[in-house]
Every structure is written in structure tokens, then in C-alpha cells.
Amino acid sequence: MGLISLAAAKTLASSAAFLFITVLLMAAAKRTATCIALFSAQCAIITAQILATAYLHHSGEGFLVAILVFAVKVVIIPYALLRVVKGLKTAGEVETSTTPVQSVYITAALIPLAFVVVRPYVRALAVDGQLLAAAVALVLSGAFLMVSRKKALMQVIGLVVLENGIFVAAITTTSGMPLVIEIGIFFDLLIGVLLMGVFVFRIRDTFDHVDVSKLRQLRG
């Protein structure tokens, strides 16, 4: 058993680093499809982290939640998003208002900012600082993605990354919410993403483009 607990401890320690990598790659990504892939990788890392915490805390629920996360976030949502990308048939690349280099630099700057923000809380809550910083970094980069990307779908991805950040923060600090709430949250997230997909198709039907920054009819 020692081996498994050793592996769990290792995953907990290293997941923060992996999360940072996905955040940076996503900032640099040019095509939506790569973003979706990176997102599903991110969710995989989070599943691993849940499994590790569940194992260390010996909570049966944890495993159930891990399975749920894996099903919803790693498989269903990316699959849905990819179908939307294929359905759009328009150019797949990511139109951004900031050049890729700039966005990478900004995201890179966000990570130390996350560490600074988190420091007082790590001391107060005696929690793994790295993971909490990763959570805040995810939230900040998700926000940055939504603000800087012009494509409607990229905004959805930014949103979901932000949700990931919050979810990671939840796991590291509270080691898991009551199961019913977790299920409810995932269910909501799933429907939310599906609905956003429907809206993206609607925007394309009505406006023949999915560039969110051109949606400026309603002003004043």
C-alpha cells in the first residue's frame, strides 16, 4: 500500500506544476481544437488530484466524485466542444485581441501574482500553497482568456477553465463538498456548456460569424 500512498503524495505535489504548464500552453494556443485538448488534459490532472486526496483521506465519496469529474470534464465536455468546432466549419484558429506573445507574457505574469495573493491564506489555512496558487492562476488565466479572445467558443473555454480553478481551490482547501452538491455543480456545468454550444450555433446562423467583439448592436 505504501507505493500507492507514495504515488498519491507525488501526484499531489506535481499536479500544481502540470496545471501551470497547461495554463501557459493554452495562452499560446492558436487553434481552438488544441485549447480543447489542453483543457481535457487539465481536467485529467484534476481527476488525478481528486483520486490522490480521496485515497489519502480514505473517503469513498472522493472516488465517486473522481469518476464523475473524469466522465463529465475529461470526456463529455471536450467531445461536445469538438463537435461544435467541427459543426462551425469556419476557420478554427483563435482570433485574439492580443498577440500570442503578449498573452503568454501576461499569463506568465499572472502566476507569480497568484502566489502573492495566496500567501496569507496558505499560512492561515495550513494548506498546500502550490495547489492553491495553481487554482488562483487557473481562475486568473480563465478570466484573461475570456477578456482577450474574440471567438465565442474561446470564451466558453475560458469560462470552463475559470470553473476548473474554482473547483481546484475547493478540493485543496475543503477536501470535497457533500456529494449531492458536487453532482449538482457538474450537472449544471454540463448543461451550461451545452447551452453555450447551442448559442454559438445560433450566433453563426444569425450573424454568419462567431466573432464576439463584433456583437455590438445593443449599446447605451
Place this chain on the structure above:
Amino acid sequence: MAHILFNSLLVILLALPAVTLLASPFKALRHLSPALLMIGLVAGAVAAARSLCHPCLIASDLSSITPLPFALALDRLSAYFLLLICVVGAPVALFSFSYVERHYTGRRRDWLWALLPLFLLSMVVVVTASTAFAFLFGWELMTLFSAGLILIDGDDSQRRQKLFTYLLMMHAGAAAVVGAFFMFAPHAAGLDFASIRVAAGLMPAGVRTAVFLLAFIGFGTKAGIVPLHVWLPKAHPIAPSPVSALMSGVMLKTAIYGFVRFGFDFLGTGPAWWGYLVLAAGALSGVLGVLYALAEHDIKRLLAYSSVENIGVIYLGLGAALVFTANHAPGWAALALMGALLHSLNHALFKSLLFLGAGALADATHTLDIEELGGLFNRMRTTGTLLLIACCSIAGLPLFNGFVGEWLTFQSFLGGATLAASAPAIVLPLMAGVLALIGGLAAACFVNLYGVAFLGRPRSVEAGDAVEVPLAMRAGMALLAAACVVIGIAPAIILRPLSAIVQDLIPGASLPEGALSIARFVPWLAAMVIAIMLGVALVRRVTRLTATWACGSPALNSRMQYTSTAFTSPIRKVFAQAYRPDRTLSVEPAEQPYFPASISYHSIRTVHFEQALYRPAVNTIVAAANRLRKLQTGNIQVYLLYMFLALVLLLLFMRLA
């Protein structure tokens, strides 16, 4: 007894709209609602008169029903103003008996008979309220109903623009009044007048000054003090004549009631500069009001500006009273307050008479521009005599009621010299000069109005074949004229209750000895003047009607007479500073000025208050709004940025707090 009559007035006024709308289809019941209105107002007048002698405190208390305490009471001051409302309301209702029949038909007529009682009811609620909620309830409704009544006359864009200014300024004024009432909230147990009085004593001086200033601005807007008067010449002329009579005669007095209630009943004594502020406002309004009235041709606009002037005279009296209370001279303060209150009643009487007269003229000649009238005395004798009485009263001539109010104010200014402090001893007597100037200008203004409108030759066809108005209209006007003359000749009947009121309001006030001497003296003077007039009239004389010598020209025609512009041009030249009209004289062709093909002269009196004070205020608001509107860019990314910035700012605020 007064209690029952007062409640019956309230019930009648409340029920009348329903009665009107129900009775509208039946021809026979056409005069039901006007008759009911008359009965209600007479009952109200009797109730007010009785409770002037012995006030009954809680007349009707609906606090158990209404969401917030709502009670009406008839202390002496409220009874006096209720008397004012009913004494003016009844003749106006009588006048409207036939005026409304001749001018409005069908739905408009019903709407007018439905809204008029509600308008009166809201004013009755304002003057008799004894809780803040009731007062403000009546205060806002009063503006709404008057706006409704104005809209009955038509809603083209020009009238709507004036109505918009009126409603906006009334609402801003009401906001100040709300502020004034609620300033008592931290110190008072509840917002009824009794606990407000108690709280006023405990409040620090700074809060008392804030309350006074808010009350001054709030009630000043409704009364029409000069910087805040811009709505008055816009709103009153566009209302139907009976309604503008009520608005000018009575609605302005509810503002005076409110200011007296705050200035004397709640706050009591305050620093002297309160008095000087009110005096300054009164003087400014008085002089500028009458000067603008002089420059007007439209009767209703002239009367509206003259209301500004009379409110100025009332504020002079109130200002003197405040200065006296500040200098611990309650006797003289009581006299000054009496002068102001009496002038309010007098102004209500003759101003509503003048507006009704204007209504009668409009009814007979279909025009309100005095430049087109003339020679109406021979064609409308009763209206002519009644308006002669009204013009004499408003000019403040002895034997008429205008003089008595101004005489009391003059006496109080003389009393200023008896004060120890040197500042009031100089300022107050000088105010006598200002009041005299206002009186002189008012006399000139109304001799111009009467002379041009009623005397000489008719200047237009309509004026030529004008016909006397029906009996009900004349009867309504006659009642008001009778009241003017009776108060003018025998002021004792109104001075005794007034002295009781001011003794209530100003504690420890004993009137100076010679103060009410006018009550004994004027009847003798009247007797002597009338005796001499009879004596002179009885001297036998032979009169012969013959055309007067016209320096050889064939015959005098109406164009040779002095028009109102000509009559007032010397005065307007002397006081040119107050007008500063922008005149445009254009001569075509410009290169030969001495052989012009056509000359056109155009002079608009720029209303510089509006340009200097209100236009910039409105422009800044609209400019700020436009800048804010640019924030709503339409781009979702910018909206997201707003949210994240808000979150970051709040987190920083949390860190610091």
C-alpha cells in the same frame, strides 16, 4: 362641531370624483357636483371659522388604516389657512358653474369636475396635516392634480414643455421639503408634528440651520421666490382660469403655510441671518416680480408675475418676524407675522378675483392680450366694477384689503428702530422704502392693466362687441370683491383671530400698543371719504356728451390711445437693468440706411434666470449621462473587464477595511 363639519368637507371632496363620473351621462345631474362642491367648501369655511376660536387638536386620525401615521388636525394656523382655501374655493366653484359649461364639454368637463375637488382636497390635507406622511402625501398630490387640470386644456408640445418645467421644479422642491422633514428623524420619536416640535428643541444649531435652509428652498420653490420662480409664469397661465385662480391664490399659500410651520412653529428662534436671507429674497422677488409684470401684455402672465411680487411682500413680513424673534422682540415679531399672514389671505382673495376676471374677459373677448382690449367697462359693467375693486386692492390703496396687510408690515418695519442692535435698526426701516417702491410699481402695473383693458376705446372687434358674462360668474367674482372691501373697511373682523394665531406661534408675544389702531381708525376714515364723495357728487352739474377736441384732426380713433407697452415704457426705461432685453433692429437694404425698403424691430425679454441658472444645470446632467452612456460599449469583453475590476476593487477594499 367643527370636527364633524371638517370631516364632512373631506368626505364630500373625496366622493365628488366618483359622483361626477357616475352622474356624467345624466343631463339633469349636470349641476350636482358643482353644487356639492359649494356645500362642502361652505361647511369647511364654517369649520375653520369655529376652530379659529377654539382649536380642536385631532380632527381626523386615519393612522390605524394607512401604512404610516396619517392624521389631520385643526390648530389655529391650520384653521386660518383652511378658511383661506374654503373662502376662495367657494366663489371659484360658483364661477366655474357656468365657466366650465361654456368652455368644456363631454369627457373634458367630467375630468375637470373630477380633478378640481381632488386638487382642493390635497390642499386641505396639506394645511391640516399633523404628521409628515400626511403632509408629503398631500404635497405631492397637489402638484399631480394641478398638472392633470392643466392638461385638460390641451397637450400640444409647447404647453407640455412648460408643464415639464413645472413638474420637475415642484418635484425638486418636494425633495428639499422631504429632506427638511427627515432631518428631524434622528432626534424625534416619530415624524408627527408634536414629536417634531419636541425634537426641534434638542437639535444642535448646525442641524437646525440645515433644516431651515432646506425648508426655505423647498417651500421657496413652491411659493415662487425669485431665483426659484421660473415655473410660475409658465404654469399658471396655461391652466383653465378657475384652476389658475386656485393655483395662484391658494396653492402658493400652502407653501407660505409650510414655511411658517417650519420657521416659527418647529424651529422657533434662530440666528438673525435667517431673517435677513428671507428679507433679501422677499425684496428681490417683490421688485423683480412687479417689474416683469409691467412688461407683460398677456393678462395671465402679468398676474402670475404679480403673484411673485406679492409672495415677495409676504416674505418681507416673514423675514422681519424672524429678525425680531432673533433679537428677542416677540411683540414686534407677532405684528410682522400678522402682516404676512393677513397679506396671504388678502392676496388669495384679490388674485383669485383677478384670475377669474381674466377668465371672464377671455370668455367675452376670446383673447387675453390687453393690447387688443379696451372700452370694456361700458360693455361689461359688473365685471368692470369688480375688477376695479380688485385692482385697487392689489395696488394696496386704503379702504381696500391690500392696504391693511401692507400697513401692518410697515408698522413692523418702524418697530425695527426700537431694537437695541444697530443692524436691524437700519435694515428694517430701509425695507419700508423697498415695500413702498414695490407698492408704487404695483399701483402703476395695475392702473396700466385696468386703464388699457377696461377704459378708453375698444382696440379690436372682439373687444367692441364684448358681452357681459353670465350671472354665476359675476356672482362668484362679486363674493370675492365683497370680501376684499369688507376686510379693507372693517379689518377688525380678521385682525382679532389673527392676533390669537400669532400669540400661539410666537410664545410670550404681546402686540405693541398702537399695533391694531388701524382696526378702529379705518372705518372712520372710510366714512369721511365716502361722505365727501357723496357731497361732491350731489353738487348739481349739467353734463353734455360731446366729442373732445382732437387738435383739428377729423376724429380720435382707438390707435391714438396709449397701449400697455407705451404706458409702461418710461418705467421700463428707468428700470432697464432688470430687463436687459435683446433687441434686434434689421433695416433692408443695409447699405442705404436712410432709404430703407423695410425695417423690422424685435425685442425678446431674455429670462436670464433660466439661462444663467437652470440651463447650465440641465446641460451638465445630460452631458454626464452621455458620458456614462459611452461606458455601455456593447462589447462583452469590456463588460467582463468591468466585473473583474469590480471584484479586484472590492477585494482591495476588504483588505483595507
Place this chain on the structure above:
Amino acid sequence: MTLWIPLLVPLLGAFAVLACRHARVAVRVALGVGAIEVAALANAVWAVHSAGVLQSGHYLRADGLTAFFLINIGLIFSLVLAYSVGYLRHIPHGRFSSARWFFALIFLLLFTMLGVYLSANLGMMWIAVETTTLVSALLVGFYNTEGAVEAGWKYLILCTVGIAFALFGTITLYLAAIRSGLPADTALDWTSLMNAAPQMSGARELIKLAFVFVAVGYGTKIGFVPMHSWLPDAHAEAPSPISAMLSAVLLNCALYALLRFDAITSRAIGSGFSHTLLLALGTLSVVVAAFLMVVQRDLKRLLAYSSIEHMGIVAIGIGLGGPLGLYGALLHTFNHSLAKALLFFTAGHIRSKFGTLRMDRIRGMARSLPWTSVALVIGSLAVVGMPPFGLFVSEFVILTAAFTQAHYLLAIVLLAAISVVFGAMLQHFQGMLCGEPQSMGARGKSLFADVAVMTTCAACLLLLGVRIPAVFTGFLHGAMAVLQ
């Protein structure tokens, strides 16, 4: 049991309506389900009123505060249902935009909102608020026009981001509860949190952090400035009954969630921090909305900004706290929902008669739409806070509270903003109401249902302004007792 029925009836109703083929049958089924739903709500409210607190199972709970808001939702829902029956003539056909879907989505929205009110658990409440966003996004985008799609998208994205922050706030509160010793499974229960609140004063920083995130999160749904940007677009582009439902009930729903949080935080760490935050957000909303109303050109956008302003006033009421502040705020939510519903109904009529909502293009409404003009006048007088109507009473109470706590500057700013709003509303509406109508053909015939709906709204507003019934005051005090 009495709580499950009102919750499940709209869910089943939604599916039942979807199942019927013809629009006429769908309407009749919808009305039937609506009637049952209102009866169930009434029964639930009366049960709560007599029993104080109803708890069924682990997740459903209803107390005085819930009862008060259930009355609001019941009244407005029945009005909206009755109005939309007459409104169906204008629904253009396209995906999702048929009568069946319209009623189904309305029932789903009702189901989600009842979920928020009846949930005993803060987590469940968050989930319900999230689903209200999803369902109402579909309703906002119902017309499938360019504006509707854009508004729907912005509404969906902005509110989901906002709600995510609210989730983080809930989790932080959950963390604070666990840190101060609450067992994990009941750490999110509202009652257990309230009972344990005094011990949680230790985790002061965490609770303040939680409140900030919740304020921003649910603030987005309530429409506080600066998170309000979606509200004018959503309310302007949605069909009129839906805008009425959004403005009158959905904002109150989010406010209800914020009230639940404020109760816990003020009991745990004192109301100093949370109330100053609410006062700041409220005043900012009132001032910015007042100024923006001056330059609006579209009627429904004007009404949307008026909703932001009134939510600001309610926030100020809650921020002032104390019996007066709370009484004024709760009464204001109820009055405002009635007035705003009335105004959106009239907006629906104007759109159907004049084909546009551009206020500068509408002339002579008084002659061509007499009944609607009367309703518009009553509604605008009420919204502006004129005496005979309810909002004057609640604004009077809130102003008294402000002055009693010597917030002079705040009160003066509030009075000034109300005057600016009065000027803006008067300027826009006098142009619309008066003047000569262009050739608008026959006068709009108004359905009996619409007239009945509008008269009930106006009657309730007048009743609450002149005479608040004793029963209603009972509910109001019950709600206040919960929050004290």
C-alpha cells in the same frame, strides 16, 4: 410534502405542455397547470404562515422570508401567465419560438426559481440560481432576432461568470464553517450555519472574503452597477411577459440569495462590513442608473435601468439595516415588482400597436391606446415614487431609516437621484402620451385578460400605497424576524 408539490408541479407542467401538439391545447394545459401551481403555492404559504418553519427532508425548507417571496412570485407568475395568453399572437415562428416552448420554458423558469426559494442548503441554492440563468437565457433569446441572440449570449456568459464567483464565495463560507468545527455534511445548511454563526467569528477574514465573492456573484444577477451591463440588453430584447418575469421576480430571487448570505455574515462577524459594501453598491447603482435613464431612447431599456435603480434602493435599505431599513427594503421589492410588471405589460401593448419601442417615434398614445396609457401613467407614477402608490411608502421608510442613522449625504444623494429619475421619466413619457397620433388605424382593441391583469396590478399598487392589509404586514414581520 406541502413543499414538494409547488416545486414539482411546474416541472411536470413543462413536460405536459411540451407533449401537446396544438398551440391552443398547450395554452389550455398551461393555464390549468398554472392554476394548480398557484393553489399549491398559496397552500404552502398558508402552511408556513401558521407553522412558522416547514422542513421536509434534507433539502427543502421554507420560513417567513421564503413565504414573503413566494407570495411575490405567485402573484407575478399568475399575472404573467394570464398576460402571455393574449401575447402569443406576436411570437414569430422559428427554432424554440413556438407557444409550446414558450410556456414550457416559463414553467421551467418557475421551477428553478422555486428551487432557489425552497432550498435549505446554500449549495443547492447556488445550483438553482445557476439553472435559473440557463433557462432564462433561452427565454431571453426566444425571438431569435439578431438583438435577442446577442442579448442572450451576453446574459449567459456574464451571469455564468458571476455565478462562478458566487460558487467560490459559497465554498469559502463552507471552508470557514468546517474550520470552526461544523460537521461536513451539514456545513452548508442554512439553519445550522445560522446557529453556529457566533462560533464562526474566528474565521473573520474568510467570511469577509466569502461575502465579497457572493456580493459580486449574486450582485451580477441582481444587476448592481458595475456588473449590470447585461440587464438592459436582456430585458429589452426578451418578450414583454418574460422581461416582466425577469425584472419583477428573477432580480428578487438573486436578492433573496444575497439576503440569506447577509443574515449569516452579519450574525457571524457583525453587519459592519457587509452593510457598508451593500450601501456602496446600492448608491452607485441608483446614481448611475438615474443618469443613464436621462439619455435612453428605447422604452424597455429605460424600464431595465429603472429596475437597476430600484434594486439599488433596496440594497441601500438592506445596507441601512435595523427594523426600518429592512421593512422598507422588503416592502420595496414587492412594490417594485408590481409596478415593473405593469410597465412591461404596457410596453408589450405599445410594441404590438406601434411596432416600435423607440420613445421618440411613439406619439399620441393617449388617443390611440386609452387603457394602456392609463396603465402607463399609473405605472410610471408608481415607479417614480408618487404618493398614492406603494413605492412612495417604502421610499419614505427607507429615507427615514437613512436620516435616523444620520447618513445625511447618502439621503441627499438618493433624493437627488430620485428627482433626476422623475425628470427623465416625465420627459420621455410626456412625449409619448400626448400629441397627435400618426395614422395608426383603428384604436388597439385590448383583450379582457390584459385589462384585467393591468387593473389588478394597479389595484394592488394603490392598495399597498393607501392601506397595507394586516395579513400582508404579518408576512412582512415574519420575514423580518428571520433576518433579525
Place this chain on the structure above:
Amino acid sequence: MTYALDVLQLLLLLAAAPLVRGVVSCLKARLQNRHGASVWRPYSELRKLFSKEDLVPPTASPVFRLAPVVLFAATVAAAAFVPALHGSALLGATGDFILLAYLLALGRFFLILGATDGGSPFGGMGASREALVSTLAEAPLLLGLTAVAIAAHTATIAGMVRWTLAQQFFHLSAVHALAFAALALVAIAETGRVPVDNPATHLELTMIHEAMVLEYSGPSLAWIEWAGAIKLSAMMALLIALFMPWGMPVSFSVAGLVVAPVVFALKMAAVAAGLALLESGMAKLRMYLVPDFLGMACALSILAVVFTAMMR
């Protein structure tokens, strides 16, 4: 007994009024090396006018005939305030200066109405100018009288005279000189004497009072002329009473009754001479210089009030 004396005093004033005007015009003629009409000419003029017909324009209204009646009544009532032979007058005991001023305003009000009713341009012109002059004269008149009232601590005219009688001539402060000057200027404007208005001429450029009464003839003109004369003598008597009352008996005594009329007559003659000298010395002011003339009177009265209040 005092009532009888007051009535007698009033009748004396009314009767002597035309004589005063005759004396003034005779003195002016002598100063201009003219023989001039006899002093009693105004009486014969009045008798002539009373016997003539009263011509009334056809378009005129009853106000045209009412105006002279009200003017005469108001002026007589005003004259009843002014003490001549002894300290008090018929209405002077309780009536105060405000009533006096406003009674004169009542008379003027109806005279202006009568003028506009005539329907001729002269009437309108006279009325318009009279309105300007009387408006501007109102303030200094009242302020001047206020100054004296403040000094005498009473508003009644009898009280003021009694207070001045009690003072020594040399103790009277400069303030009284200011008040006297202001009231003198206002008296000239009110009664329409030379610098403001020329009573003798019918030249339309200059006449104010004459223009208003151009339409009147016969008894109506007689009453107006007489009222004008009463007003002149009343104003002169007022100035004398307020500023030079010495010679009036303080208490009631037979000797006083004999001396008082003689002293009063001498003082009136002196004032009449002063007026005649002023009128022949000055030319009539242009119409729009009259406001400066009255502005001077207003400044004087304001100073009087301020200094009286300071020196209390």
C-alpha cells in the same frame, strides 16, 4: 372742543388753498417783472368753472366722472391729517403718515384712470408720465417720513409734531435737514411744480399733470383744480408742521388761538416765496432727468433713515 377746532382748521386749509396758489403765482410774476394776476384769481376761476357745463367724451365710462370725485375726497382726507393751527389735526391724532401717503396714492390712482378713460393721446401720455413720477416718489416720501417717525418714536403725525415742538430749534440734528430736503423734493414732484412738471403750460412736451386733466371741463375740472391746490397747501403745511412747528400753541389757550393763525400765515407766505423763487430760478427738467431728481431725494431719505437709526 378740540374736534371743533380741528374741523375749523380743516375748513380753513380748504378755503385758503386757492389763495396759496394765487400768492405763489403772483410772487412769481413779480419776480419776473410782470404785474401778474391778482392773488384772488383762483377763486374767480373756480366760480367760473362751477357754472360751466361738464363736457364728457361719448366713449368715456362712468370712471371718467368718478375720478375727480375720488381725487377730491382723497385729497381732503389727506389734508385732514395735517396740523396747521395747533399740534393735532382731525385725523392726525391716530392716523399715521402711511395712511397719508397712500391716500394721496388713491387720489392719483383714480386721476390716472380718468385720464386714460378720456381716450386721447394726451391723457395716456400724462398718465404714463405721472405713473413714473409717482412710482419713483413713493419710496423717498415714505422713507423721509420714516426717518422723522423713528426720531419721534411714533408713527402718528400729531405725535411727531408734539415731539418736534418739545425740541429746541438749535438742538435739531442735521438728520432733520436731510429729511426736510428729501420731503421738499418729493413735495415738488408730488404737486407737479416746476423742476418736475410745469403747472402753467399746455406744451405737450413738458406737461404731466395738465395732460391728464386736458379732457376735463366745468365742475369736474374745478374739483380737480381745487384738489390740486389743497394738495399743494397740505404738503406745505406738512413740511411746516414737521420741521418748523414753533408758534403752534402746545396747550389750548385763547391767546394761542389768536397768535397761531398769524404765525401760520407768515410761515406759509415764507414757503410760498421760497417756492416762487425756486420756480423762477430753475427751468423744467427733461423727462428722463426726473428719475435722477427723485433719485437724489431717495438718497437723502435713505441717509436720513440711516443716521436717525444710528443716533438713537
